Amino acid sequence: MTAQLDLDSRIARYATAAFDDDTSVMDAGLESLSLLRLAVEVAADDDAEIDATRMAGVRTIGELKQWLGDLAVHAGGDAA
Amino acid sequence: MTAVDIPAADLRDGEPETVLAITESQRGLLVVDSMVSARQIYNQTMRFDLDPARCAVPLDAACVTRVLTALVAVQPALRQVFTLRPQVSARLLPVPGAAELPLRVHTVPGADYDGVLAQVGAEIGRAPFDLATGPVFRCAAVLAEDGRAASILLCAHHIVGDGLSMVPIMRDLATLLDGTLDPADTDALLALDASRTKGLVKELAAQHRAAGAEATAQKADAWAERLRMVPPLVLYPRPNRPQQTDFRGDRVSFTVDGALAERFTAACKRAGVSPFVLLTGVYSAVLARHGGVDKVLIGSPFAARRTIASFDLCGFFVNTLPITAEVDWARTVDEHLAAVRGEIDFCRASVDVPFTQLVSRVQPERTNDRNPLFSAMLAMQNTADNADGGPVAEVHEPANGTAKFDLWLGATPTRHGWLLELEYDRALIPARVAHDLLVSLRTALRRAITDGDLRLADLFDHASAAPSLRHDGRPATPAAPTITEWFEQTAERHPDRIAVSDPDGELTYRELAEQAGRLATGLAERGIGPGDVVGMRLDGLHDVVPTILAVLRRGAAYLPLETGLPVERLAGMVARAGCRLAVGEPIEGVPVPAVPLADLSGDARIAPSQARPDAGVYVLFTSGSTGRPKGVLMGQRSLLNLAAWQQGALDMSTDTRFLQFAPAGFDVSFQEIVPVLLGGGTVVSRRPADRRDMPAVLRRVADTAVTHVFLPAAALRSFVQCAARQRVHLPALRYLCVSGEQLLTDDEIRAFFVEHPQCELVNLYGPTEAQAVTTHRLHGDDPVWPTHVPIGTAMPGVATYVVDQTGHLAPYGVAGDLFIGGIAPAEGYINDPERTAAAFLPDHFGGNGVMYRTGDQVVRDEHDVLTYLGRGDTQVKIRGHRVELGELEAVANAVPGVRASVAVVRGDAQTRELVLFVVAEPDAELDTDGLRAVCARRLPPHMLPARIFDLDAVPLSATGKTDRKALTALADQLVAEQLTAPAPAAAAPADxxxxxxxxxxxxxxxxxxxxxxxxxxxxxxxxxxxxxxxxxxxxxxxxxxxxxxxxxxxxxxxxxxxxxxxxx
Incomplete structure (x- = not known):
């Protein structure tokens, strides 16, 4: 839950509009570059890999959080 | 200004080397570097404007040197050098010492700061790097003496950095400048370098894993299949468009700010797209309009970094991928943007497919040194956040005077919105054409962000109508309101001069006028008057010329009924034209009363003229696509304009002696006869020479000392060759006019005009439906003789509208359909209102009359000169490439021993190939291998003939044009014979x-x-x-x-x- 909240606040730093999990990333004002930056922030392990092809499938904030969460877990880092 | 020069490193190979397996994208740049003449095109310059107040120490030369040395120490990618053998790879040069850093520091008075900064920014990227020896970067700093301003510039070859690299470099500079990382702390720098070098190796490994995956190969296969369907984008198409350039580039730009920037942001929200998608959508429409295509490929760099650590690294980790954009002009802006978004998502989801894999699968023909898949690029330069409060206040990417692509659009966010820059290759796109591209982009963007329901075609405006109305400036004022009146005035002034000269004798103006009057009276007695059409079945100028004048005097129009035409066709012409009477011998099977000329003369009392300005002049039939010929009725106004223009433009006077060469059924015959008689000159018959016997025609030209000759364009070469072979000089000849098809010149033709400096070559263009409307002239002493001669500039009173595929007047450099308006269009197709309405449209571009749709594709250049590109409906394409058959022919014709050549296209789709037919000189052997070698030297592969056949003579169609249809059939037959012949044994290496x-x-x-x-x-x-x-x-x-x-x-x-x- 804590991690979830932190993801929201991290995303809010890049978003230009209010959002919830159903908001599309576009409507929240997030470009692909912002998504990459979020991924870099979230994944604490430098050796973690970003699957850009999967990133292209991220449409909503909910999906974004899922992706970032996976990245943090696979990287062995903590999304918090 | 003082500058501290620190020379480039004396590079040593003393330390253990890290060998890096470079990425596919880097390999691609290595290939480009080895191919192009201007290797600096991939130099990338970053300019960091510093805030001295936020720096830990004063910014002087020593400080900048320390900081930049440290930067290079902690960014291993900057120290890469490359080799092709034994394997394609990179290695890292040792960290240079401060004294070895390629750095130039400029300390300047505050007043000079901006100027020096701009100059250094423009110049730092001009020199190429040697990728094999390095270093592949150089730095500069511009420091204000008063300490108020400072900038650092880093120029590196793209192979070691990308747009995203700007962020870590900026971050490193910030930490080095604000004291977070001490540039003198060698241990810290070494540790950072070691960890980043490790990160670089890992990133490269990750890139290779992704590129080599089986799934990636499958994606590449499917994608390549789609890419093959996209036609090449050729901006400013023209026959002599360079295949290679020196990559010199220029930029034009505009900004999107204020209310416009707000609308831009709102439009992205409205359409649910990013600025990248919006700009790609608008740019694709602009490219489709200017390139005359309905589908475009736009290259764009996609971030392809895989490891988290790579985001701290400078390096070339982008994959430049082609975005396919289909442009359906009837679709709305938002529908188009949704489709483009889908395509961009597709690219993102396929970012692991290296560009090189696409190229190797699409296998485009590498005919030049351009990018193999796309000619236009869009780069979003939005990777760096300006003004984050650190020592680096702003980042810019100055241009270095080159253009990597035919056209590049860079979109850079600014504090107030966006800066949009178009960078264009100057050899391919003149400044005027680039300006019009920018106008299209600006207009389309403004409209797209304002109204998402707008049709794509409505994103654009008409280009200025002024070029459509521009003319050659020569006078064209008729001396009388009808041809009849004008002729009578001339005949009265010069009664004893010779009007007509043929082997049967001569006619003076007095005799001609009297005879025309008597014949007109005879026509009147047979009920012929205004609006009638009179057939002419006559031979010889003595009969033809008085009859034409007599028909016109009756306010009627003449219809040539030539002997060479089949009876069925003649009968159809007579019926369609509503011809009530024919002058000459009756024609069996043609249902029209005929009166022999000898019987036509009326009594001595001359009937008054019925000629009037709105009367027709002649009816000429042209072939119709449905197989039913169309009878073009030309009127007085149009032809008087042409005749009046001809007086001045071709120096017509009483001294004019114009050879009458064309058959009466050709509109050219009017130009050879009537304007001459209006000017008091002499119409000289070609007889006894047969039209097909060029040596005899040449003798006739020489013997009669004619001043003007008008030939079919296809006959010009033969004419000048005859003159050269027979050593005939034509001192009287002043104008050699040609028309009928695309004029191609070569050295032999030019040589004729060099030897005849008093004679001008005039290329006339015009469909039968409008007669001659444009001209282009060449003199022997002109410095440049284009192979593919333009059709030139309009005559006064003629409007030439080039209409692009959006339905708008085309900007400069945009190919489109030619519509002819103004005074030129014919009255229509006689007794055929349906087809008249289809071809003669209301002139809605500015005139009140009609305009004729020619179906010809043309392009207007920046000097207002029109060039014919081909028929819109029969454009020849070989594997997606536009091919001008004439270009291949011109090359073949220049080969010694070749008298003439004709290229045709045969086969479908994949088997489509060029076949060249060659007529050898009388005593020459056709050297096919030699001819192939010359073609291979001068033409791109897709323009080379797959087969070469010899031919005795070029077959001509009924209208005297090269019969390509017959040759295509012959090619099919010959190829079939070749295929059934036994195959030759496989060739062994010759040596x-x-x-x-x-x-x-x-x-x-x-x-x-x-x-x-x-x-x-x-x-x-x-x-x-x-x-x-x-x-x-x-x-x-x-x-x-x-x-x-x-x-x-x-x-x-x-x-x-x-x-x-x-x-x-």
């Missing part, structure tokens, strides 16, 4: 060199054997392999073979020839 090279290629390509005449691409060869082999060739034979030379015909035989040529 030791060829055998060695075959073996070399077979080894590199991992195939058992390579045929010397088969393109290496067919064995899986691609550009990088070629570069490697040429490197091997250089080492083995001490010969440098240019990639571009080899690519013209990429076979072992070519390579052997190039090596021999170089060692000769």
């Amino acid at each position: 030791d060199l060829t055998a060695e090279l075959c073996a070399l290629w077979a080894k590199v390509l991992s195939v058992p054997v390579v045929d010397p005449d088969t393109p290496v691409m067919q064995y899986g060869g691609h550009s990088l392999v070629i570069v490697q082999v040429l490197g091997e060739v250089q080492q083995r034979y001490q010969v440098t073979v240019q990639v571009i030379d080899f690519l013209r015909a990429p076979t072992v035989a070519t390579l052997a020839a190039l090596i021999r040529e170089a060692t000769r």
Whole structure:
């Protein structure tokens, strides 16, 4: 839950509009570059890999959080 | 200004080396670097404007040197150098000492700061880097003496950095400048470098894993299939468009700010798209309009970094991928943007497919040194956040005077919105054309962000109508309101001058006027008056000329009924034209009363003239696409304008002697007869020479000392060749006019005009429906003789509208349909209101009358000169490339021993090929191999003939034009015969060199054997392999073979020839 909240606040730093999990990333004002930056922030392990092809499938904030969460877990880092 | 010069490093190889397996994208840049003449095109300059107040120490030369030395120390990618052998790889140079850093520091008075900064920014990227020896970067700093301003510039070859690299570099500079990282702390720098070098190696490994995955290969296969369907985008198409350029570029730009920037942001929200998608959507519409296509490929860099650590690294980790945009003009803006978004998502989801894999699968023909898949690029330069409160206040990317692509659009966010810059290759796109591209982009963007429901075609405006109305400035004022009145005035002034001269004798103006009057009276007695059409079945100027004048005097129009035409066609013409009477011998099977000329003369009392300005002049039939000929009725106003123009433009006077060469059924015959008689000159019959007997025609021209000759364009070459062979000089000749098809010139034609400096070559253009409307002139002393001669500039009173595929007047450099308006269009197709309405449309571009749709594709250049590009409906394409058959013919015609040549296209889709027919000089043997070699030297591969056949004579159609249809059928027949003949044995290498090279290629390509005449691409060869082999060739034979030379015909035989040529 804590991690979830932190993801929201991290995303809010890049978003230009209010959002919830159903908001599309576009409507929240997030470009692909912002998504990459979020991924870099979230994944604490430098050796973690970003699957850009999967990133292209991220449409909503909910999906974004899922992706970032996976990245943090696979990287062995903590999304918090 | 003082500058501290610190020389480039004296590089040493003393330390253990890190060998890096470079990415596919880096390999691609290595290939480009070895192919292009301007290797600096991939220099990338970043300019960091610093805030001295936020720096820990004063910014002087020593400080900047320390900071930049440290930067290079902690960004290993900057220290890369590259090699092709033994394997394509990079290694890292040692960290340079401060004294070795390629840095130039400029300390300048505050007043000079901006100027010096701009100058340094423009110049730092101009010199190329040597990727093999390095360093592949150079730095500069501009410091204000008063300490108030400072900028650092870093120029590096793109192969070691990308747009995203700007962020870590900016971050490193910030930490080095604000004291977070001490540039003198060697241990810290070494530790950071070690960890980043490790990160770089890991990132490269990750890139290779992704690129080599089976799933990636499958994606690449499917994608390549789609890319093959996209036509090439050619901006400013023209016959002599350069194949190679020196990559010199310029930029034009505009900003999106204020209310417009707000609308821009709102439009992205409205359409649910990013700025990248919005700009791609608008840019694609602009490119489709200007390139005349409905589908475009736009290259764009996609971030392809994989490891988290790579985001701290400078490096080239982008994949430049082609975005496919279909442009359906009837679709709305938002529908289009949704489709483009889908395509961009597709690219993102396929970002692991290296560009090089796409190229190797699409196998585009590498005919030039351009990007193999796309000619237009869009780069979002939004990676760096300006003004985050650190020592680096702003980041810019100055241009270096080059253009990597035909056209590049850079979109850079600014504090107030966006800066949009178009960078164009100056050799391909003149400044005027670039300006019009920018106008289209600005207009389309403004409209797209304002109204998402707008049709794509409505994103654009008409280009200025002024060029459509521009003319050659020569006078065209008729001396009278009708041809009849004008002729009578002339006849009264010059009663005793010779009007008509043919072997049967001569007619003075007095005699001609009297005879025309009597014949007109005879026509009147037979009820002929205004609005009637009178058939003419006559031979000889003595009969034809008085009859024309008599018909016109009655206010009627004449209809030539030529002897060569089939009876059925003549009967159809007579019926369609509503012809009530024919002058001449009756024609069996043609249902029209005929009166022999001798019986026509009326009594001595001359009936008054019924001529009037709105009357018709002649009816000429042209072929119709449905198979039913169309009768074009030309009126007085249009032809008086032409005749009046001809007086001044062709210097017509009482001294004019104009050869009458054209058959009466050709509109050219009017120009050879009537304007001459209006000017008091003499119409000279070609007889007794037969039109097909060029030596006899030439003799007639010489013997009669004519001043004006008008030939079919196709006959010009034969005419000048005859003159050269027979050593005939024509001192009286002033104008040699041609028309009928695209005029192609060569050295022989030019030589004729050099030897006849008093004679001008005039290329006239005009469909039968509007007569001659534009001209282009050439003199022997003109410095440049275009092979493909433009159709030129309009006559006064004529409007030439070029309409692009959006339905708007085309900007400069945009191909479109030519519509002819103003005074020129005919009255219509006689008694055929339906087809008249379809072809003669209301002039809605500014005139009140009608405009005729020619169906011809033309382009207007920046000097207002029109060039004919071909028929809109029969454009020849070979594997997606536009091919001008005339260009191949011009090259073949220049080969010694070739008298004439005709190229045709046969086969469908994949089997479509060019076939060249060649007529040899009388005593020459056709050297097919020699001809092929010349073609291979001068033409791109897709323009080379697949087969060459010899021919006794070029067949002509009924209208005297080259009969390509007959030749295409002949080609099919000859090819079928070839295919059934026994196959020749496989060729063995001709010599030791060829055998060695075959073996070399077979080894590199991992195939058992390579045929010397088969393109290496067919064995899986691609550009990088070629570069490697040429490197091997250089080492083995001490010969440098240019990639571009080899690519013209990429076979072992070519390579052997190039090596021999170089060692000769």
